Amino acid sequence: MKAGYLQFKPEFGKPEKNISKIENLVKDKDFDLLVMPELANSGYLFTSSDELAVLSEEIPNGKFCNALREICRDKNAFIVSGICEGHKGSYYNSSVLVQPDGKIHTYRKIQLFYEEKLWFQPGNFPLTVYEIKSSLLKPVKIGMMVCFDWIFPEVTRTLALKGARIICHPANLVMPFCQDAMVTRAIENGIFTITSNRTGKEVKEEKELNFTGLSEIVNPKGKILHRGTHDKEEVVVLEIDPSEAIDKHINPMNDLFADRREEFYLK
DSSP, X not given: OEEEEEEOOOOTTOHHHHHHHHHHHHTTOOOSEEEOOTTTTXXXXXXXXXXXXXXXXXXXXXXXXXHHHHHHHHHTOEEEEEEEEEETTEEEEEEEEEOTXXXXXXXXOSSOOTTHHHHOOOOOSOOOEEEEEETTEXXXXXXXXXXXXXXXXXXXXXXXXXXXXXXXXXXXXXXXXXXXXXXXXXXXXXXXXXXXEOOSEEEETTEEXXXXXXXXXXXXXXXXXXXXXXXXXEEEEEEOOGGGGXXXXXXXXXXXXXXXXXXXXXX
């Protein structure tokens, strides 16, 4: 299958401009599955609840969701993207899986990072695996996580144990550790990981965040199939074989899942 990421700089408070940029970046690209950054519709550095009220949208019928629907329909493809979600007066740092038929699945980030705790509610949906398939794509199970979820191995492991062969990881990374850690997440679970990070920086009210770029695609053996630059806006799509994520043996006598000794683990 053709899977990859879109790395770009979402502009804070300009969702329509961000939609236009995404449309231009993907218009000549061919893909089955594409992962986009965290909060791709809104930008990241919130400083008031009023901003959230204006920039969030209801899933599945907001402008950003509808724009992604159009892309998926035209491309006969699937997109996973971060999104600022508003729901019944609460706000979530969410991710959506958009299908070619227009159906949308939602994951809400469960591990909030730093000042995200001031603005977002922690996710309240279970970690779920979805089977994606189309007339041109064999069925493959994927899971979603968002940015800081990466530092909790339980998130990736849970998705992998539920059958995910590909972890789709929208991100707005500011620390330097994640890209290397995702290599470990791939190795310890025998899965593909696709991290789509944003670029650039945001400055507001004497606050500044610099985002690290370096989006990447990693295979189940921990090989970095592609890692992006720090600052280039780009779409990278590779041909990958999800069947490589089925066998969990690392040698004839060790299986990543079968060898687990759950009776010794803390609950």
